[in-house]
Amino acid sequence: MLNVGKIEEGFVLDHIEAGKSLEIYHHLKLDKLDCTVAIIKNARSNKMGKKDILKVECDINTLNLDILAVIDHNITVNVIKDGKIEDKKELVLPREIHNVLRCKNPRCITSIEQELPHIFVLADEEKEIYRCKYCEEKAGNSFTW
Amino acid sequence: MRHLMNPLDFSVEELDRLFDLAGRIERDPARYAHACDGKKLATCFYEPSTRTRLSFEAAMLNLGGQVLGFSDAGSSSAAKGESVSDTIRIVSCYADICAMRHPKEGAPMVAAERSSIPVINAGDGGHQHPTQTLTDLLTIHSLKGRLGGFTIGLCGDLKFGRTVHSLINALVRYPDIRFIFISPAELKVPDYITDMLTEKNIPYEEVIRLEDCMPNLDLLYMTRVQKERFFNEEDYVRLKDFYILDKAKLSAAKEDMLVLHPLPRVNEISVEVDDDPRAVYFKQAQYGVYVRMALILTLLGIED
Numbered sequence: 412m413l414n415v416g417k418i419e420e421g422f423v424l425d426h427i428e429a430g431k432s433l434e435i436y437h438h439l440k441l442d443k444l445d446c447t448v449a450i451i452k453n454a455r456s457n458k459m460g461k462k463d464i465l466k467v468e469c470d471i472n473t474l475n476l477d478i479l480a481v482i483d484h485n486i487t488v489n490v491i492k493d494g495k496i497e498d499k500k501e502l503v504l505p506r507e508i509h510n511v512l513r514c515k516n517p518r519c520i521t522s523i524e525q526e527l528p529h530i531f532v533l534a535d536e537e538k539e540i541y542r543c544k545y546c547e548e549k550a551g552n553s554f555t556w
Numbered sequence: 557m558r559h560l561m562n563p564l565d566f567s568v569e570e571l572d573r574l575f576d577l578a579g580r581i582e583r584d585p586a587r588y589a590h591a592c593d594g595k596k597l598a599t600c601f602y603e604p605s606t607r608t609r610l611s612f613e614a615a616m617l618n619l620g621g622q623v624l625g626f627s628d629a630g631s632s633s634a635a636k637g638e639s640v641s642d643t644i645r646i647v648s649c650y651a652d653i654c655a656m657r658h659p660k661e662g663a664p665m666v667a668a669e670r671s672s673i674p675v676i677n678a679g680d681g682g683h684q685h686p687t688q689t690l691t692d693l694l695t696i697h698s699l700k701g702r703l704g705g706f707t708i709g710l711c712g713d714l715k716f717g718r719t720v721h722s723l724i725n726a727l728v729r730y731p732d733i734r735f736i737f738i739s740p741a742e743l744k745v746p747d748y749i750t751d752m753l754t755e756k757n758i759p760y761e762e763v764i765r766l767e768d769c770m771p772n773l774d775l776l777y778m779t780r781v782q783k784e785r786f787f788n789e790e791d792y793v794r795l796k797d798f799y800i801l802d803k804a805k806l807s808a809a810k811e812d813m814l815v816l817h818p819l820p821r822v823n824e825i826s827v828e829v830d831d832d833p834r835a836v837y838f839k840q841a842q843y844g845v846y847v848r849m850a851l852i853l854t855l856l857g858i859e860d
Contacts, residue, residue: 518681520660525639545662546683
């Protein structure tokens with residue numbers, strides 16, 4: 412089994428659905444960070460069978476937890492300090508998300524109005540459905556920012 | 557400050573108050589003839605809509621107020637590229653209340669967010685048209701004396717009909733309503749509506765022919781079956797006559813059933829039905845003015 416060393420300071424995203432880590436890497440813009448990032452794919456998991464893990468050696472505040480919650484709120488976020496888990500952040504679906512998803516409805520005012528933020532509102536928590544605040548179009552999986 | 561974006565923005569109690577006020581206006585219009593003296597309504601219509609705009613203007617003029625505005629985007633600053641946010645800031649300096657129609661969905665909401673005056677959504681693309689729903693509800697409330705305890709048939713294009721979806725969403729808040737959806741399979745009411753009715757335990761039926769349910773209806777809401785909604789001409793020709801209401805079909809209806817239509821009609825209600833006392837679609841246009849008068853007074857906070 413492959414071993415990836417501990418990180419001293421940063422965060423670990425655990426229980427990522429197998430195969431999804433690269434997608435999350437891009438959505439969180441981890442490629443823009445000048446720090447160590449480990450992408451572990453298909454790690455063995457008692458709970459999930461297989462899972463992905465991301466280890467990032469930088470401040471937790473650089474992470475947009477809202478984006479992560481919208482992608483998959485079952486991901487575990489461990490905050491690491493001095494090589495140990497200091498905190499576990501619970502991901503909850505935000506009531507409203509700004510400039511994370513783009514409204515794809517060509518008839519929506521967001522398609523023409525200058526500098527209007529793309530705001531999505533949690534319309535159904537159980538089914539995890541977000542709708543555009545302006546035209547009520549259901550959100551797709553198109554992350555833009 | 558209140559705006560009106562969606563027919564569900566007002567609670568059932570608030571709607572009761574609005575309809576009571578509309579009823580008082582209907583009974584004694586002279587009493588309200590100067591209620592809006594010195595006030596101005598801006599009608600910002602980025603796309604043409606003769607009936608809705610005239611109805612808003614008539615409502616404000618009936619209240620003693622004045623109106624200003626534009627009736628298509630070409631004659632507004634939008635043609636020069638001005639945003640809705642900027643336009644409403646300017647309009648807020650000129651008027652006390654604004655009715656906005658826009659082809660883009662959500663545009664009146666953007667205006668409401670930036671506005672210092674109340675904004676009424678007068679139709680935003682295929683999204684919402686709340687004053688049409690308020691008009692439908694007031695018509696039923698005034699002519700039936702209640703907004704619950706009846707079977708309503710909705711006929712025609714139930715798939716794309718914005719007014720139909722809004723009316724269903726508004727009516728489910730009242731007790732003891734039963735829906736009968738009358739449409740071809742191609743234009744059936746969307747699943748999310750029937751799912752919602754099932755979830756709320758509200759009875760509904762889907763039928764193909766108007767004749768199949770006519771004797772059971774207390775209300776019949778007609779809409780236009782548009783040719784462009786069909787995949788082929790053959791289907792359209794086959795189905796279109798099912799949904800034309802004529803005297804023969806109406807003869808099977810209850811004596812006190814009401815026929816409503818958001819208008820404009822093309823041929824889905826035969827002209828011979830117009831003189832039948834059950835045909836109330838022209839009265840509906842009059843109620844549209846009363847409800848807009850009541851809405852303007854309410855949003856401007858003018859005491860009765």
